[in-house]
Amino acid sequence: MELLLDMLYPRRCIGCGESSPEMFRYVCWDCWSDVSPVEPPFCDLCGDPVAGAVDHDFICYACSAEKPAFDGARSASRYSGVVGEALRMLKYDKAFWLAPDVAEWLYTCLKAEYPGRSFDLVVPVPLHHSRRRGRGYNQSALLAHELARRIGCLSAPGLLRRIRPTATQTNLTAPQRLSNVKNAFQSRREKRLAGRRVLLVDDVMTTGATVNACAKALKKGGAATVHVITAARG
Structure with missing residues (x-):
């Protein structure tokens, strides 16, 4: 066919x-x-690339000043070229057919950056219901579903929700991003989340404010660990 x-x-x-x-x-x-992959050297925690040569374990200034709630974050590539085009089409143009391609990039990154690590649940970064109603879908949920199929894991989009609408993060400064998503997420206190190893999926990570807020909510709900994977680094 x-x-x-x-x-x-x-x-x-x-x-x-x-x-x-x-x-x-x-x-x-x-x-x-x-495509420009995100390659070492980068922060061992948040995966933020660093310029120059680093031949030892490295934690960036932001993670040293305040350790993030997630246990690790990695991105497959830079937000440029065909990757940026695919994510823009998927997010704004209803290009659902691109989800398998983007998920394949995520899967390649997962195998390279989290070797030997297993997960119990794959959870997407949620949209507020008002934005999801306007857009008609959540692109991160599409990616989480495709990635979960590849690793033989359960996709659980209902375990995390955005409880208040937030402004787009695109044009905000780092402090504004933190304030914008503070207490914006809530996890459902369900038995299937308690003690589970969660893989949190989003399309783009910039400062990490959104995924960090999500990780806080998931751990408050009982998750044992939360690792982040995104298709691109902004």
């Missing part, structure tokens, strides 16, 4: 427009080779 659909409606790479991408479903090898 897929071969037939490709003949009738040829897939084109979202980066260059060439038909029949070979790498993933909608990204060709050439465009994938231009």
Whole structure:
């Protein structure tokens, strides 16, 4: 069926427009080779890249000043090129067909950055119900579902909710981001969360304020550990 659909409606790479991408479903090898992965050296906790040579365990200034609630955070690539284009299309243009490609990037990052680590639940960063109603879907939930399938884990979007609407983080400073999401999330105190190892999924991580607020809520609800993975680092 897929071969037939490709003949009738040829897939084109979202980066260059060439038909029949070979790498993933909608990204060709050439465009994938231009992706900028997030590589060491970076903070052992939040995964924030650092300039220069670091040949020892490194904790950034922000994490040293106040340890985050999550136990680790990693991002697959920089928010640029075909990755940025895919995430913008997925988030704003209802490009649901791109979710498997982005999830494959997440899965590759997961295997590289969390080797040997297992998880009990995959939880997406939630949208407030008003924004979800307006957009019609939560792109992070789509990614969490696809990633959970790849690692044979349960996707649990209902365990975490955003209890108040928040302004978009895009144009806010770091202190404003912290204030914007403070106490904005709440986890459901359910038996399936107690003592569980949670993998928190989002599309983009910038300062980490949102995922940190989510991790606080999940641990308050009983989660044993919370590790973060995002498709891109802003």
